[in-house]
Amino acid sequence: MSYSIIAAELHKALQDQDTALVETLASELNPADLAQVGHHEPASRMAVLLHCVPLDKRAATLGFLEPQEQLAATAGMPVSELAELVAHMSADERVDYFKQLDRERQQTLLKALPPTVRDDLLKLARHAEGTAGAIMTSAFMAIPAYYSVARAMQTLRLKGADVETIYQVYCIDTSGRFLGTVSLREIILASSENQLAELMTEEVIWVGIDTPQEEVARLIARYDLLALPVLEGERLVGIVTYDDAMDVAEEEATEDMHKGMSIGKIEGGLRSASLLDLYRKRVMWLVLLVFANIFSGAGIAYFEETIEAYIALVFFLPLLVDSGGNAGSQAATLMVRGMATGDVRSRDWARLLGREVFVAAGLGLTMALAVSVVGIFRAGTEIAMVVAMSMVLIVIVGSLIGMILPFILNRLGWDPATASAPLVTSIADASGVLIYFAIATAVLGL
Amino acid sequence: MSYSIIAAELHKALQDQDTALVETLASELNPADLAQVGHHEPASRMAVLLHCVPLDKRAATLGFLEPQEQLAATAGMPVSELAELVAHMSADERVDYFKQLDRERQQTLLKALPPTVRDDLLKLARHAEGTAGAIMTSAFMAIPAYYSVARAMQTLRLKGADVETIYQVYCIDTSGRFLGTVSLREIILASSENQLAELMTEEVIWVGIDTPQEEVARLIARYDLLALPVLEGERLVGIVTYDDAMDVAEEEATEDMHKGMSIGKIEGGLRSASLLDLYRKRVMWLVLLVFANIFSGAGIAYFEETIEAYIALVFFLPLLVDSGGNAGSQAATLMVRGMATGDVRSRDWARLLGREVFVAAGLGLTMALAVSVVGIFRAGTEIAMVVAMSMVLIVIVGSLIGMILPFILNRLGWDPATASAPLVTSIADASGVLIYFAIATAVLGL
Numbered sequence A, B: 001m002s003y004s005i006i007a008a009e010l011h012k013a014l015q016d017q018d019t020a021l022v023e024t025l026a027s028e029l030n031p032a033d034l035a036q037v038g039h040h041e042p043a044s045r046m047a048v049l050l051h052c053v054p055l056d057k058r059a060a061t062l063g064f065l066e067p068q069e070q071l072a073a074t075a076g077m078p079v080s081e082l083a084e085l086v087a088h089m090s091a092d093e094r095v096d097y098f099k100q101l102d103r104e105r106q107q108t109l110l111k112a113l114p115p116t117v118r119d120d121l122l123k124l125a126r127h128a129e130g131t132a133g134a135i136m137t138s139a140f141m142a143i144p145a146y147y148s149v150a151r152a153m154q155t156l157r158l159k160g161a162d163v164e165t166i167y168q169v170y171c172i173d174t175s176g177r178f179l180g181t182v183s184l185r186e187i188i189l190a191s192s193e194n195q196l197a198e199l200m201t202e203e204v205i206w207v208g209i210d211t212p213q214e215e216v217a218r219l220i221a222r223y224d225l226l227a228l229p230v231l232e233g234e235r236l237v238g239i240v241t242y243d244d245a246m247d248v249a250e251e252e253a254t255e256d257m258h259k260g261m262s263i264g265k266i267e268g269g270l271r272s273a274s275l276l277d278l279y280r281k282r283v284m285w286l287v288l289l290v291f292a293n294i295f296s297g298a299g300i301a302y303f304e305e306t307i308e309a310y311i312a313l314v315f316f317l318p319l320l321v322d323s324g325g326n327a328g329s330q331a332a333t334l335m336v337r338g339m340a341t342g343d344v345r346s347r348d349w350a351r352l353l354g355r356e357v358f359v360a361a362g363l364g365l366t367m368a369l370a371v372s373v374v375g376i377f378r379a380g381t382e383i384a385m386v387v388a389m390s391m392v393l394i395v396i397v398g399s400l401i402g403m404i405l406p407f408i409l410n411r412l413g414w415d416p417a418t419a420s421a422p423l424v425t426s427i428a429d430a431s432g433v434l435i436y437f438a439i440a441t442a443v444l445g446l
Helices: A003-015 A019-026 A031-038 A043-051 A055-064 A067-074 A079-087 A091-100 A103-112 A115-125 A149-162 A184-189 A213-222 A242-259 A275-292 A294-302 A304-309 A311-341 A346-411 A421-443 B003-015 B019-027 B031-038 B043-051 B055-064 B067-074 B079-087 B091-100 B103-112 B115-125 B149-162 B184-189 B213-222 B242-259 B275-292 B294-302 B304-309 B311-341 B346-411 B421-443
Strands: A142-144 A168-172 A178-183 A227-232 A235-241 B142-144 B168-172 B178-183 B227-232 B235-241
Touching (some): A003 A043, A019 A043, A031 A043, A031 A055, A031 A067, A043 A055, A055 A067, A055 A091, A067 A091, A079 A091, A079 A103, A091 A115, A103 A115, A142 A149, A149 A184, A149 B184, A168 A184, A168 A235, A178 A184, A178 A227, A213 A242, A213 B242, A242 B213, A242 B242, A242 B311, A275 A294, A275 A421, A275 B311, A275 B346, A294 A304, A294 B311, A304 A311, A304 A421, A304 B311, A311 B294, A311 B304, A311 B421, A421 B311, B003 B019, B003 B031, B003 B043, B019 B043, B031 B043, B031 B067, B043 B055, B043 B067, B055 B091, B079 B091, B079 B103, B142 B149, B149 B184, B168 B235, B178 B227, B213 B227, B213 B242, B235 B242, B242 B311, B275 B294, B275 B421, B294 B304, B294 B421, B304 B311, B311 B421
Parallel strands (some): A142 A168, B142 B168
Antiparallel strands (some): A168 A178, A227 A235, B227 B235
């Protein structure tokens, strides 16, 4: 692909302020690529780039930019020009952009927009972040169910350019009530006298406007849907298309990975996040875990005499304690991800826990074998035995903590992903300290 | 939705072997839901369920099952019946199923299949796992570019039922060379005399048959594509549709999350994986990390005198060492995920590292404040000062390790995700031990 070559030339042309060349080069790239170029240019140059692109493509490119990039690239734009651009964006991207603006800019923009666009925008903007309502588009193809295939095709030709997709047609009755869907494929394969009502599927998967966006993405992926209808009462108010579902799924996976490491939700990616935001989203759990780790310290203090008598025991402390934390984090991650993808459900709990005991025992024995070799050479048979026994027990206990914690959190109505690796590690650590020194005290006869 | 009610009744009907009722209930569910029911039934009942469903739906349901469930549900099926079923599966799902079979069953099945299906299957089956070739389907709509819109529509009506999607039409020349794509929307909006060649986009995003599947998924998501053409030389050999891209993206996210916790690739989800597989995919890194953690132990042994003189220092060891590991794991996760989604690129390295110094310093100072309160009460001003100073340094060093490691691995041609939380934690731990006791030895004047 020649993208990288064109992108490099475009970068140079922007630097040289050669707008004629920028125009030529930009015409070679599609909106997603133009936005990619924009990710690595300062806002002022992105504004120039947008200016060099025809209106429809400009609107599509703006839609592909990150929220903060959108704001920066349009900050200096006169309101009449901005209104024209925003009017050409797709309905769902328009409302996302609109929500980023400050109140004053929102008001001036609204006044400059064509009335139909404004009404649509205000209707979409009232939905809460992270719901189906917030990611849906109002530009869908609704056709009365009594229409014939021929008449439906006419309507598609007439209005097809303005909607997000024509590949799903939504059937309504005369009062606007949603009845069912017909795919364009079915329409094309049917004979032209057929009524849509005859072709229509009435058993439709749908969601309400308040359905969480991750549920929307999950349904689209599970049923291989092109678009998912969003209902308010019996009326169809919007659709969410598969491409938005992909974005949501990626966003949610990122959020889950971050959560798994006790990092809060960061807006707009690592590259564009502010230092303060990065600090804030990491600090809370880190400080909480400092206090959680006091328990490990307290455990150590409790066994101070044992440690003083056998200072060699401390050599094995990090190794044992970390092993429990690692095995536990693995178990928690397997469980949390399994629950997120729908692979694991609450009723599988007991069976999975039983299996984990066996797996963890196997892991613990293998690791005990590894560590006892080190133990014998380093500290003699007696301590090696203590270390090996501790390893088995610590790995089993750590794994069970990692497996149980997500379920408990889920029961309490929390997100199971709160059972992050650092949290599991802290709990497993404290248990590890107790197990190790308790066994040592018992075996070494203190 | 009534899915859960129907599913519960279906479960009961299967238990009672009431096939008439199973048939009625199954007709209410779509293939994705039937497969969902199958996830929680033993194979023999799933076979009965499949038997009660019409052929087309049976094939689609089989496609939605997990690989191991597919095998189990069809294990006892006579080969003629299996061939009929397999012939009705979509081309890409058919080849996935076929690859699971043992050699002998593959051969008998091939003999029973219609020749065109067999040839197609063998052609698709030769591609390596995890490539575009392995996930593509050969059932796409290719139409000569010189056709008029009217003639193209005729062709679509004639052959549209047999292809994966008709919403993208692939234009070829008389010798079968791939020229470009036209969307069905463009065809419908155009006048009937237009030639496809006039409507066609020639600047098409495409991949080769060996392109890794995660790259395929990334392109489909980035360009909001419905389907991505797969070329071999100048010939179009298949397409990958958005729904397969969604599955790949989910699979890859799961793999990355597991890798982030040093877990290898597990086939078919936590619920259906074998105990041995779960053990094998976790044990290698756990054992390696046991040995890695010996460095922490060695660090402790080196400072044995310091510890014996100030045994109170050990109280703060887990807390300090874990803090470095936690901050480092956070940094590594942010970086690895940023690289996987394309948010972060190699050239951003220096800037992100610079930012991380500030963020980590802020985190370290906050955590030092928290721990020094504990320190003063527990062990007096002097040790509290040692602990606080260590905390700042440990958190900064841990964070930088977490940030740098993925880049180094990437440079070496490894997957950056190998910079897992457990690995980062082990390295940060060893650094933490050294920093802590070195500061203690210096400040406490030993």
